[in-house]
Amino acid sequence: MNRRLGIIVGVLAFVAAACLPLLSKVAPAIAGPYALSLARSIFVYLALAVSWDMLFRSGQVSFGIAGFFGLGIYGAAIAGISFGLAPWLSILAGGAFAALAAAVFGLVILRLRAIYFSITTLALAEIFRIIFHNGGDFTGGAEGLIMPSLFSNDDGALYWLALSGVAIALVASSWFARSKIRFALTAIRNNEIQAKSSGIGIYKYLMIAFVVSSFVQGIAGGIQLQSYGSAAPDDAFNANYTLLPLAMALLGGVYSTIGPVIGAILLGLASEGLKLRIPYGHLVVYGIIIVLVILFMPNGLYGLWLRGARRREGSRRGDKGDRSGGLGAGKAPLVAGDAGGPVAKEAPHA
Secondary structure (H helix, E strand, O other), rough: OOHHHHHHHHHHHHHHHHHHHOOOOOOHHHOOHHHHHHHHHHHHHHHHHHHHHHHOOOOOOOHHHHHHHHHHHHOOOOOOOOOOOHHHHHHHHHHHHHHHHHHHHHHOOOOOOHOOOOOOHHHHHHHHHHHOOOOOHHHHOOEEEEOOOOOOOOOOHHHHHHHHHHHHHHHHHHHHHOHHHHHHHHHHHHHHHHHHHHHOOHHHHHHHHHHHHHHHHHHHHHHHHHHHHHEEEEHOOOOOOHHHHHHHHHOOOOOHHHHHHHHHHHHHHHHHHHHOOOOHHHHHHHHHHHHHHHHHOHHHHHHHHHHHHHHHHHHHHHHHHHHHHHOOOOOOOOOOOOOOOOOOOOOOOO
């Protein structure tokens, strides 16, 4: 996709999404309370999916999304209740708390690789849940903490608040994609030894990715708290907040900003129907989706579209060569992925 066209389409889509609450009186079916509540839920998962992909671009698979999301919820709740911070500041405090925890634990766990890193992040999420479950009056214990909603349950205002969380995630992801961080993470993912020999600070860039992605997850947690007004350990650290964003990113396409957005919208809408039909079995469906995507569509929907676009471009060049009768006429250029590998080892620009 042309970068300029992608930016224009993205801005128009964001503006259209921002105007959705204004249609509540004209078209309540698509902008009523239920629709806005569903959109808010999708926005939170979208931010989590994008943030997960930011770290995944380094090749590190984190299962700790729910852990840092829950830290954001509790960080915002404690900042508002115990320290009297304003609601807006408490959301930032939740993000800062998650980022601080990522920086501290990252000193150790970022030296792990592959399955060892993944298992450790999964264990961290459970450790956080147990700590806050047994935190006494400070954390509310098993019942959690109650905090008044920022906008007194104003659906339109809460929708815009969730959309602002999406904006933060997209800006952070785009920064990764358009800075030298992208090249560093791609080099680490492809060959860490070679990247290190090229002078890339492995630990430095992994720490940046881990802390920034955790900050976004903490911000999403703070926004979730303001939307529902409660922080309970079993809800804040629920496995849904790990499994569903991961499935969204894989379905839409990894190593990009656009892919997790596509997956979040599609799977977010589908998940609502799954919860209504199989309330206690929808997580199994998410797991099946992850397995199928990894086996048969490892680059996701966006990667599949990119591959098709490259093939079409190659065909057009071949047809042009046939008509001109030039050297190499009729031979389409080899498309990345034709040799049996993934579409591209380089992270997409979008």
